[in-house]
Amino acid sequence: MRPKKTILCVDDNEQALAVRKFLLETRGYRVLTANSAHDGLDIFRNGGIDLVVSDLLMPQMDGNEMVRRMKDISPEVPMMLVSGTVKAFERANRADAFLPKGACSPVEMLERIRVMIARKRGPKKAVVVRPGMLPVPSHGQDAIFAGSIQPALAS
Numbered sequence: 001m002r003p004k005k006t007i008l009c010v011d012d013n014e015q016a017l018a019v020r021k022f023l024l025e026t027r028g029y030r031v032l033t034a035n036s037a038h039d040g041l042d043i044f045r046n047g048g049i050d051l052v053v054s055d056l057l058m059p060q061m062d063g064n065e066m067v068r069r070m071k072d073i074s075p076e077v078p079m080m081l082v083s084g085t086v087k088a089f090e091r092a093n094r095a096d097a098f099l100p101k102g103a104c105s106p107v108e109m110l111e112r113i114r115v116m117i118a119r120k121r122g123p124k125k126a127v128v129v130r131p132g133m134l135p136v137p138s139h140g141q142d143a144i145f146a147g148s149i150q151p152a153l154a155s
Helices: 014-025 037-045 063-073 106-121
Strands: 006-010 030-034 051-055 079-083 097-100 142-145 148-151
Touching: 006 014, 006 037, 014 030, 014 106, 030 037, 037 051, 037 063, 051 063, 051 106, 063 079, 079 106, 097 106
Parallel strands: 006 030, 006 051, 051 079, 079 097
Antiparallel strands: 142 148
């Protein structure tokens, strides 16, 4: 069984935060929540976060500034900003995605999250060939077996 991916959700609106947490937990994610950008940064600094979903407009520090600081700590962690009031986010930001609340369905948001977490994992790891092991031939290539060259088997 694969370990659950951990998503940090940051929003000053407790109701929106609770709904997002429920939506993600019912899909098998582990969800940590913060009611402010400062609290979100504190949680993020502890590590173990696979994705950040944050509201854009929050008091004291907005989501864009929080994402900028988080990217300075761990640039490989994907981050998504959402906003109920801003429909198009044009100013320079370091978030990997922006979604206007209400303009996309929960299903679309979940799909975007799934894709962003998959990208964080990166491509599948290559097979390591150790001394004494022979590589598995791919179709159409010649393979070396026990010192002789034989054509690869047709698939």
